Amino acid sequence: MTDPRLEGLRRDAPDLRLKTDAADLEHYGRDWTRRWTPAPLAIALPASIEEVQAIVRWANVHRVALVPSGGRTGLSGGAVAAQGELVISLERMNRVLAFDPADRTLTVQPGIALEAVHNAAREHGLTYPVDFAARGSCSIGGNIATNAGGIRVIRYGNTREWITGLKLVTGSGELLDLNRGLVKNSSGYDLRHLAIGSEGTLGVVVEATLRLTDPPPPTNVMLLALPSFDVLMKVFTAFRERLQLEAFEFFTDHALRHVLAHGAQAPFEQTHPYYVVTEFAIGDEAREAAAMAAFEDCMEHGWVSDGVISQSDAQAAQLWRLREGISESLAPRKPYKNDVSVRISAMPAFLEETQALLGGAYPHFEVVWFGHIGDGNLHINVLKPEDVSDADFVAQCEQVTKLLAASLQRHGGSISAEHGIGLVKKAYLGSTRSAAEIAVMRGIKQVLDPNGLMNPGKLFD
Ligand SMILES: O=C(O)CC[C@@H](O)C(=O)O
Ligand SMILES: [Zn+2]
Numbered sequence: 001m002t003d004p005r006l007e008g009l010r011r012d013a014p015d016l017r018l019k020t021d022a023a024d025l026e027h028y029g030r031d032w033t034r035r036w037t038p039a040p041l042a043i044a045l046p047a048s049i050e051e052v053q054a055i056v057r058w059a060n061v062h063r064v065a066l067v068p069s070g071g072r073t074g075l076s077g078g079a080v081a082a083q084g085e086l087v088i089s090l091e092r093m094n095r096v097l098a099f100d101p102a103d104r105t106l107t108v109q110p111g112i113a114l115e116a117v118h119n120a121a122r123e124h125g126l127t128y129p130v131d132f133a134a135r136g137s138c139s140i141g142g143n144i145a146t147n148a149g150g151i152r153v154i155r156y157g158n159t160r161e162w163i164t165g166l167k168l169v170t171g172s173g174e175l176l177d178l179n180r181g182l183v184k185n186s187s188g189y190d191l192r193h194l195a196i197g198s199e200g201t202l203g204v205v206v207e208a209t210l211r212l213t214d215p216p217p218p219t220n221v222m223l224l225a226l227p228s229f230d231v232l233m234k235v236f237t238a239f240r241e242r243l244q245l246e247a248f249e250f251f252t253d254h255a256l257r258h259v260l261a262h263g264a265q266a267p268f269e270q271t272h273p274y275y276v277v278t279e280f281a282i283g284d285e286a287r288e289a290a291a292m293a294a295f296e297d298c299m300e301h302g303w304v305s306d307g308v309i310s311q312s313d314a315q316a317a318q319l320w321r322l323r324e325g326i327s328e329s330l331a332p333r334k335p336y337k338n339d340v341s342v343r344i345s346a347m348p349a350f351l352e353e354t355q356a357l358l359g360g361a362y363p364h365f366e367v368v369w370f371g372h373i374g375d376g377n378l379h380i381n382v383l384k385p386e387d388v389s390d391a392d393f394v395a396q397c398e399q400v401t402k403l404l405a406a407s408l409q410r411h412g413g414s415i416s417a418e419h420g421i422g423l424v425k426k427a428y429l430g431s432t433r434s435a436a437e438i439a440v441m442r443g444i445k446q447v448l449d450p451n452g453l454m455n456p457g458k459l460f461d
Contacts, residue, residue, distance in 0.1 A: 005041075005062045006018065006020070006041070006042055008058060008061070009044070009054075009055065009058045009086075012054050012057070012058045013055065013058070015047070016044055016054070017044070017045040017046075017047070017092070018042050018043065018044055019043040019045065024043050025038060025039070025040050025042070025043065026038050028040065028087045030079075030080055031073065031074040031076075031077060031078065032074060033076065033080065033422075033423075034334060035077065035390075035394065035423075035424075036077060036080045036082040036423065037082055039082050039084060040067065040084065040085050040087045041064065042086055042087070044086055044087065044088050044089070045089050045091060045092050046090070046092065046093065047092045047093065048093070049175060049207070052088065052204050052206050053173045055086070055088055056170075056203075056204070056453075059453050060171075060173065063451060064084075064085070064086050064453065065083065065084070065085040065086070065453050065455075066085060066086050066087075066204075066453050066454055066455065067085045067086070067088065067200065067455055068141070068204045068205075069090065069091075070091075070110065070111060070138065070139030070140075070141045070142030070143075070145070071113065071134070071138040071139040072142075073134040074142060074146065074420060075339070075419045075424075076199075076416065076419045076420045076424040076425060077422040077423030077424045077458070078145065078146065078199045078200065078420045078422035078423070078455070078458050079142070079200075079422075083456075085456075088204060089111075090109070090111035091111045093111045093206070094111035094112045094113070094116070094139075095108070095109050095112065096108050096109075096112065096117075096120045097109060097207065099120070100181075101124070104126060104211065104212045104213070105164055105165075105181055105209050105211055105212060106121060106124075106128065106209070106212055107165070107181075107208070107210075108120075108140055108208055108209075109206070109207060110140060110141025110144070110204075110205045110206060110208065111139050111141060112140050113135070113139055113140075114130070114131070114134075114136075114138050114143060115136045121210075122215075125215065126212035126214065126215065127212060127213055127215045128212055128213075129156035129162070129213060129216070130143065130148065130150055130152065130156065130159050131150050131151055131152050132149070132150030132151055132324075133324040133325075133327060140208055140210070141204075141205045143159045144163060144166065144195070144205050145198065145200050145205065146159075146197065146419060147160050147418070148418060149372065149375065149377065149417065149418035150418070151247045151249060151372060153375045153377075154245055154246070154247060154375050155245060158418070160193065160196045160197070162211045163192060163196055163208055163209070163211070164179060164181045164182065164209050164210070165178065165179050165181040165182075165192070165207075165208065165209030166178045166179065166192045166195055166196070166208050166209070167205070167208075168191075168195045168202070168203040168204070168206065169203050169204045169206050170448045170449065171202065171203055171449025171450065171452075172448070172449070172451075175206075178190075178191050178192035178195065180209075194448075197420075198459075199420050199422060199458050200458065201445055201455045201458055201459050202444070202445060202448040202449055202454060203448060216246060216281075217281040217283050218283045219246055219279050219280060219281055219316075220279070220280060220291065220309055220310055220316070221278070221279045221315075221316040221319045221320060222277070222280070222295070222308070222309045222310070222319075223276070223277050223308050223319045223322065224275065224295075224304045224307045225268055225274070225275055225304065225305045225307065226274035226275065226276060226303065226304060227273065227302065227303075227304075227305045228273065228274070229274055229351065229355060230352070231301075231302075231303035231304075232351070233347055233351070233373075234298075234301070234303050235298050235303050235304060236248055236276075238294050238297050238303070239278055240374070241294075242290040242291070242293060242294045243287070244287075245279070245280050245374060246279040246280060247279040248277075248372075248373060248374030249277045249278070249323045249370070249374070250275065250276050250277075250369075251274075251275050251323055251368075251369070251371075252274055252369045252370065253271055253272060253274070253275070254366060254367070254369075255368045255369070255370045256275060256322060258326065258330055259321070259325040259329045261329065262325060264318075264321050264322055264325055267308055268308070270306070275322070276373075277319055277322065277323045279316075279320075291309075295307055323370070326370050327381075330368060330381050333384060334383075334384045334390065334393075335382060335383050336382040336384070336393065336394060336397035337379065337382075337419070337424075338379070338380040338381075338382075338401060338404060339377070339379055339380075339416055339417050339418060340378055340413055340414065340416075340417055341375070341376045341377045341378070341418075342376050342408065342412065342413035342414075343376055344374075346376070346411045346412060347373070349411065350408075350411045350413065353411075354378070354380075357400070357403055358380065358400065358404075361400040362382060362400065364385065365382050365383060365384075365385065365396075365397075366385075367380060367381070367383075368381040368382075368383065372418075376413075376417075377417040378417075380404075382397050401428060402428075405431035405432075406431065408431055408432065409431045413432070415428040415429070415431055416432070421458070422458050423457065423458060426457075426458070426459060426460055426461070429459070442460065
């Protein structure tokens with residue numbers, strides 16, 4: 001280890017694990033975006049809050065930028081370290097610290113995987129309902145940093161709703177113990193909520209207390225085939241009016257083709273242009289009748305052309321795979337991603353405009369649409385043709401994102417629904433947040449991170 005600053009860190013935190021091998025710098029310096037070449041100074045793997053504080057204090061002395069790092073499954077470059085930063089990997093801080101049956105809370109370290117949280121909640125007969133495909137590799141700290149959403153937001157809300165306590169080591173090394181698991185707490189600014197969604201720019205989340213809830217009701221999963229795009233929101237309304245929806249997801253035939261090419265089983269004999277996967281509560285005759293009524297109503301109106309309902313957990317998982325496998329199946333094509341949202345009421349008009357915009361803007365690129373349409377969240381993945389260079393491809397897509405950002409602004413939407421701004425979308429933050437809001441954000445950062453060391457260049461410059 002040659003860098004003298006790291007020798008100083010060794011002295012300040014003698015037991016701290018540090019990695020500087022080229023392979024480690026490469027591995028921990030990137031997330032699921034592949035646009036930047038990793039170039040961190042080193043990787044620190046603290047095992048305690050005290051070690052995190054020691055790192056942050058050392059960074060302030062030596063003015064070293066810090067990148068907090070969880071499972072690095074992010075899609076916005078929020079965990080990329082390409083400028084000589086010290087990566088703080090929380091992967092060793094991955095334990096459940098406490099379960100409280102009276103509060104129905106689980107207190108965890110930030111590096112624990114979302115799936116391990118699900119399992120721990122289940123062991124206590126409860127559930128942590130935030131869920132999405134990266135559950136096995138993403139960490140709860142990263143979920144908090146982006147206020148992660150996923151496939152059950154329609155019923156349970158985003159990560160924010162489930163955090164009752166949070167410990168944050170600020171950019172100056174102070175430990176803040178925020179909200180302490182209280183259900184009611186009307187005592188001034190709720191700093192916990194500032195940390196949630198702050199993308200590691202205010203400090204490092206070092207502990208979280210998660211609210212748990214009753215296990216979900218028994219559910220059925222239905223896959224619907226839709227003849228056209230403009231019936232999508234009609235089908236949503238028909239199902240939402242009658243059923244307690246746990247999820248309502250949409251994808252196109254393009255998306256399905258990629259998942260099938262990755263080994264999934266075709267759901268219908270014929271192909272259809274659009275599909276919906278929906279999961280809803282069953283368990284009594286009234287609910288089952290309501291599901292059939294919703295389906296039949298949609299069939300009669302010609303909004304749905306075919307459907308299949310899960311008859312077993314295995315079949316439900318198979319249907320879910322068709323939706324959850326999309327992102328992974330597209331990854332080899334280096335997709336350019338948009339992750340946008342509008343209010344549900346604005347969805348029909350926004351979808352119509354976006355369809356026209358993208359149809360005109362991307363005549364030669366394959367565009368794959370999918371998303372959490374029941375929450376107003378649309379994912380757009382544009383696939384790179386082999387004969388276009390990475391740089392040209394991104395440059396062309398950025399031109400379209402500018403137009404999309406303007407459209408989002410008109411519809412009151414957001415340039416990032418659930419993936420965060422990171423490096424990828426910071427040029428468009430101003431389409432979603434006013435200048436006054438961004439100025440307040442900068443002011444808050446200045447207070448919590450006076451030397452600007454926490455994940456610099458992410459969210460805004
Ligand atoms: O890859 C994407 O664009 C979306 C990833 C994830 O948010 C999903 O909903 O599957
Ligand atoms: Zn998503």
